[in-house]
Amino acid sequence: MPSNDIRAVDAAREAKVAAARDLSDVSHEPGVVKPDAILVVDGVRRQFGGLVAVDVDHLEFPRGCITALIGPNGAGKTTLFNLLTGFDRPQDGDWEFRPTADTAKKMRNVPAYRVARAGMVRTFQLTKALSKMTVLDNMKLAATRQQGERIWPSLLPFLWRAQDQAIEARAMELLARFKLDTKAQEYAGTLSGGQRKLLEMARALMTEPTIVMLDEPMAGVNPALTQSLLEHVKALRSDGMSVIFVEHDMDVVRDISDWVVVMAQGGVIAEGPPDVVSANPHVIDAYLGARHDEALPEVELGAPLADDAEAVREEIAAEIHETEKEAGQ
Amino acid sequence: MEILQNALKALVAREAIYFALLAIGLNIQFGYAGLLNFGQVGFSLLGAYGIAITVTTWGGSYWLGLGVGLAAAVVLALLLGLPTLRLRADYLAIATIAAAEMLRLGFRTPSATEITGGTQGLQGFSGEFYELSPFPLDKKYHPFGILFTGQELWLLTVGWTLVALLVLAVWLWGRSPWGRVLKAIREDEDAARALGKNVYWYKMQALIVGGVIGALGGAVQATATRSVDPDTYLPIVTFYAYAALILGGTARPLGPVIGASLLFALLSVTDSVLRDLTTGDNPVISSDILDSQAIAATRFVLVGAGLIALMAFRPQGIFGSRTEVSIDAK
Ligand SMILES: Nc1ncnc2c1ncn2[C@@H]1O[C@H](COP(=O)(O)OP(=O)(O)O)[C@@H](O)[C@H]1O
Numbered sequence: 001m002p003s004n005d006i007r008a009v010d011a012a013r014e015a016k017v018a019a020a021r022d023l024s025d026v027s028h029e030p031g032v033v034k035p036d037a038i039l040v041v042d043g044v045r046r047q048f049g050g051l052v053a054v055d056v057d058h059l060e061f062p063r064g065c066i067t068a069l070i071g072p073n074g075a076g077k078t079t080l081f082n083l084l085t086g087f088d089r090p091q092d093g094d095w096e097f098r099p100t101a102d103t104a105k106k107m108r109n110v111p112a113y114r115v116a117r118a119g120m121v122r123t124f125q126l127t128k129a130l131s132k133m134t135v136l137d138n139m140k141l142a143a144t145r146q147q148g149e150r151i152w153p154s155l156l157p158f159l160w161r162a163q164d165q166a167i168e169a170r171a172m173e174l175l176a177r178f179k180l181d182t183k184a185q186e187y188a189g190t191l192s193g194g195q196r197k198l199l200e201m202a203r204a205l206m207t208e209p210t211i212v213m214l215d216e217p218m219a220g221v222n223p224a225l226t227q228s229l230l231e232h233v234k235a236l237r238s239d240g241m242s243v244i245f246v247e248h249d250m251d252v253v254r255d256i257s258d259w260v261v262v263m264a265q266g267g268v269i270a271e272g273p274p275d276v277v278s279a280n281p282h283v284i285d286a287y288l289g290a291r292h293d294e295a296l297p298e299v300e301l302g303a304p305l306a307d308d309a310e311a312v313r314e315e316i317a318a319e320i321h322e323t324e325k326e327a328g329q
Numbered sequence: 330m331e332i333l334q335n336a337l338k339a340l341v342a343r344e345a346i347y348f349a350l351l352a353i354g355l356n357i358q359f360g361y362a363g364l365l366n367f368g369q370v371g372f373s374l375l376g377a378y379g380i381a382i383t384v385t386t387w388g389g390s391y392w393l394g395l396g397v398g399l400a401a402a403v404v405l406a407l408l409l410g411l412p413t414l415r416l417r418a419d420y421l422a423i424a425t426i427a428a429a430e431m432l433r434l435g436f437r438t439p440s441a442t443e444i445t446g447g448t449q450g451l452q453g454f455s456g457e458f459y460e461l462s463p464f465p466l467d468k469k470y471h472p473f474g475i476l477f478t479g480q481e482l483w484l485l486t487v488g489w490t491l492v493a494l495l496v497l498a499v500w501l502w503g504r505s506p507w508g509r510v511l512k513a514i515r516e517d518e519d520a521a522r523a524l525g526k527n528v529y530w531y532k533m534q535a536l537i538v539g540g541v542i543g544a545l546g547g548a549v550q551a552t553a554t555r556s557v558d559p560d561t562y563l564p565i566v567t568f569y570a571y572a573a574l575i576l577g578g579t580a581r582p583l584g585p586v587i588g589a590s591l592l593f594a595l596l597s598v599t600d601s602v603l604r605d606l607t608t609g610d611n612p613v614i615s616s617d618i619l620d621s622q623a624i625a626a627t628r629f630v631l632v633g634a635g636l637i638a639l640m641a642f643r644p645q646g647i648f649g650s651r652t653e654v655s656i657d658a659k
């Protein structure tokens with residue numbers, strides 16, 4: 001079905017152009033107001049003892065876009081995800097989820113499972129495949145509002161069988177899209193690392209989310225799968241979802257994101273389209289700053305003085321990627 | 330032949346029912362939902378004393394007493410679950426084992442004697458149950474050459490029917506979306522949460538259902554023995570139930586039942602064999618080495634060694650899935 005593929009590619013390109021158009025009038029400053037935000041964060045602060053892990057004054061994520069959240073290790077990206085999805089509680093702050101342009105839900109103190117039901121679904125930096133369940137059960141689990149998930153009706157299969165079959169059909173469709181359909185009956189624990197990432201993403205989609213939040217979806221995935229993962233992320237946008245994803249590889253970020261938010265030491269230090277952000281000296285500093293205490297080899301210490309900023313950035317991104325991998329993330 | 334008959338009788342004995350019920354409850358909690366309830370015997374105590382106190386102390390009916398016991402089990406599950414189910418798994422384990430011991434000690438204190446009978450316990454409360462027996466209570470029956478009185482037969486019939494119904498329920502649950510959520514919670518509760526499941530509430534449901542089944546076990550056992558004695562509700566009872574569950578295989582509907590039956594058959598066979606070996610004109614083992622009391626203890630040692638061997642060669646238990654266990658090793 002080549003024509004289908006072409007249509008998908010077209011749709012993806014259109015969506016990207018549309019998203020870029022939306023944001024073209026937005027200035028490139030941290031905390032800038034967007035014309036149509038889907039998630040608005042205000043004064044969120046999370047401290048672990050004396051360590052301020054997250055301290056975000058104001059941050060808006062644009063609707064229908066792929067927003068990359070980048071920043072050196074320990075910048076607070078995962079903690080921010082945890083806070084926004086109800087897995088952690090902040091000391092301070094508020095945030096608002098706007099599923100449509102004219103509805104807004106205050107999300108502070110909403111428990112994680114309700115956040116997911118409201119349409120904000122997340123994945124984890126360390127993949128959470130449910131190993132001793134089949135791939136198909138992983139998928140079916142994620143469907144919401146299941147009759148058979150209530151304790152007494154669950155004993156009477158005729159009450160929920162029809163719904164269960166519809167869920168299974170949808171799960172198989174998604175699995176086929178993620179090329180996991182042949183693995184449907186296998187235990188998720190037998191999948192490779194990359195396949196688990198795919199499964200986790202596919203599973204998240206079973207909840208029919210409005211926002212998909214991916215914490216390092218490409219980490220530890222072999223290059224062959226990375227490309228396919230990227231295509232899947234782009235497809236989410238074409239399907240009308242908003243995506244927020246944490247990533248270190250600047251090439252990836254440039255390739256798929258419409259907007260980039262840079263965090264360092266808990267705060268947002270820069271925002272803008274990918275090419276603007278990656279040329280921002282604050283951003284380069286932040287990445288280097290994170291590495292200063294790691295006793296850099298001389299070549300790299302000299303690097304910022306080089307004229308070709310592009311080359312430097314790439315080198316840095318690659319380096320960071322390397323260290324990430326070594327750290328076993 | 331006698332050994333075989335004893336073994337057969339042990340397979341279906343009231344103890345097998347008792348431990349099957351305790352282990353079915355644990356299977357829902359631990360096997361499916363991953364909850365560590367180390368105080369199942371406390372639930373069983375409530376089921377037993379619910380009947381005993383209602384009938385003997387308050388003069389109520391047996392059936393009301395059964396309801397009281399099960400309701401008390403729900404309350405205990407709520408009390409234990411509310412504060413601990415949001416915390417790490419170990420908190421529930423500690424709270425349950427402590428609560429079960431507190432119940433036992435509380436029920437046996439002298440100041441509670443008027444209600445609970447103290448260390449003497451209570452007797453004679455199961456008459457209403459046996460009145461319903463279709464088998465004349467004192468008549469002797471010989472199915473498969475094993476001797477049962479009508480009274481025993483009635484209890485075993487009701488007990489095993491109950492076990493069968495609960496196995497059916499667990500089988501249905503295990504194949505339902507509800508069971509799927511429990512397994513997901515066992516695997517990784519944050520993943521379940523991230524997919525919109527109210528993990529806390531599901532854990533609470535599993536704790537309550539498993540506890541109520543444990544209380545049913547206590548009720549059956551008390552009805553069988555026609556008495557309750559606080560010192561039969563020792564922590565070790567919970568661990569026998571776990572042994573039965575693990576022997577049979579966790580997260581399998583029949584696992585706890587087959588496990589409980591086999592455990593008691595094994596104990597009975599080792600007992601008969603050891604007794605044969607130590608008696609007669611020319612015993613293989615002199616009774617100086619192994620007296621009657623030592624036999625009772627030795628058979629547990631032997632069965633324990635058997636369980637260890639099972640774990641080494643078949644860690645998934647009799648019914649468990651090898652693949653699932655091997656995934657753990659990764
Ligand atoms: N549960 C926790 N307890 C204490 N410190 C934490 C905890 N979680 C994160 N941190 C600290 O908060 C900072 C931000 O961490 P994190 O959000 O994981 O960063 P990132 O995802 O950007 O790499 C780090 O310094 C980290 O050590």
Ligand SMILES: [Mg+2]
Nearest residue numbers: 077078079125
């Ligand atoms: Mg992180």
